[in-house]
Amino acid sequence: MTREKVQVVEVGLRDGLQMLPMTIPTVEKLEWLSAEAKSGVKRFEVASFVPAKNLPQMADAAEVVRAARDMQYLTVAALAPNLRGAVNAVEAGAQVVVMPVSASAAHSMSNVRKTPDEMVEELGRVSQMRREQNWNIHLEAGIATAFGCTLQGNVSEDEVVRLAVAAVEAGADEVGLADTVGYATPAQVKRIFSKVRAAVGEKCKSAHFHDTRGTGLANVVAALDAGIRSFDASLGGLGGCPFAPGASGNIATEDLVYMLESMGLDTEIDLDALIASQSVLRRILPGQTLFGKLAQAGVPLGFAGEDMAAE
Numbered sequence: 001m002t003r004e005k006v007q008v009v010e011v012g013l014r015d016g017l018q019m020l021p022m023t024i025p026t027v028e029k030l031e032w033l034s035a036e037a038k039s040g041v042k043r044f045e046v047a048s049f050v051p052a053k054n055l056p057q058m059a060d061a062a063e064v065v066r067a068a069r070d071m072q073y074l075t076v077a078a079l080a081p082n083l084r085g086a087v088n089a090v091e092a093g094a095q096v097v098v099m100p101v102s103a104s105a106a107h108s109m110s111n112v113r114k115t116p117d118e119m120v121e122e123l124g125r126v127s128q129m130r131r132e133q134n135w136n137i138h139l140e141a142g143i144a145t146a147f148g149c150t151l152q153g154n155v156s157e158d159e160v161v162r163l164a165v166a167a168v169e170a171g172a173d174e175v176g177l178a179d180t181v182g183y184a185t186p187a188q189v190k191r192i193f194s195k196v197r198a199a200v201g202e203k204c205k206s207a208h209f210h211d212t213r214g215t216g217l218a219n220v221v222a223a224l225d226a227g228i229r230s231f232d233a234s235l236g237g238l239g240g241c242p243f244a245p246g247a248s249g250n251i252a253t254e255d256l257v258y259m260l261e262s263m264g265l266d267t268e269i270d271l272d273a274l275i276a277s278q279s280v281l282r283r284i285l286p287g288q289t290l291f292g293k294l295a296q297a298g299v300p301l302g303f304a305g306e307d308m309a310a311e
């Protein structure tokens with residue numbers, strides 16, 4: 001029996017590390033990457049191409065992307081808030097460029113100092129440059145604060161749909177919806193993803209959830225119901241946004257994989273190896289709280305996920 005595949009994207013090296021007060025040496029980032037890659041995770045968002053003065057944790061973005069590309073079985077994604085960042089990401093070898101488009105005007109100004117529509121225009125400039133330079137990249141719009149915003153409060157669902165449509169018209173190959181601040185709830189997730197997919201179809205295919213208020217995995221189930229098959233997560237549930245006060249960890253990669261496999265979905269990830277890769281995290285981030293549940297409690301005796309993967 002072939003099981004339906006679900007993509008798990010490890011974003012901890014970007015979303016997790018950008019929140020930390022200290023900078024992790026490049027070599028340690030690569031140790032994390034390579035340990036987790038061995039468990040079968042194939043897609044990593046490894047860096048954010050922003051000025052080093054804004055996010056010193058990401059100053060080695062180009063170096064990390066180049067090293068990740070040397071691991072040839074990986075798909076390497078990078079965040080870029082503008083054309084300059086996208087050029088740098090592509091020059092370093094990123095295969096996926098994710099541009100954040102905030103559905104909250106307040107978060108957008110705070111995060112990238114542009115209005116949401118100016119960000120869509122910037123995405124259009126990246127798309128145009130891709131055509132002119134024949135870049136072989138996948139261009140993704142990440143609609144940030146799609147489910148609410150700590151600065152603005154409610155975010156209009158119509159605005160999320162409008163921006164998703166505008167991003168696709170500007171050249172995005174894919175639209176993801178991100179719960180940047182952990183406000184999303186399952187009913188809302190299913191409703192908004194359904195609306196966006198009604199407007200842009202299969203191009204809306206990915207979700208990014210934080211577990212700030214304990215609804216992270218429930219939101220994954222709701223997004224699965226709406227047809228979503230790609231999820232961002234962070235090993236040990238690290239994560240946050242420096243410009244979204246109160247935002248804490250992403251959903252934990254290991255908890256996500258465990259749940260997806262238990263539902264009969266195929267992540268192609270070895271759960272035991274994934275949990276084991278956390279030893280690198282504990283070594284390079286001593287004293288850092290890890291939020292995932294599975295690594296603490298262990299995989300249930302007789303859990304069938306991996307046997308099913310071997311069939």
Ligand code: ZN
Nearest residue numbers: 015180239240
């Ligand atoms: Zn995030």
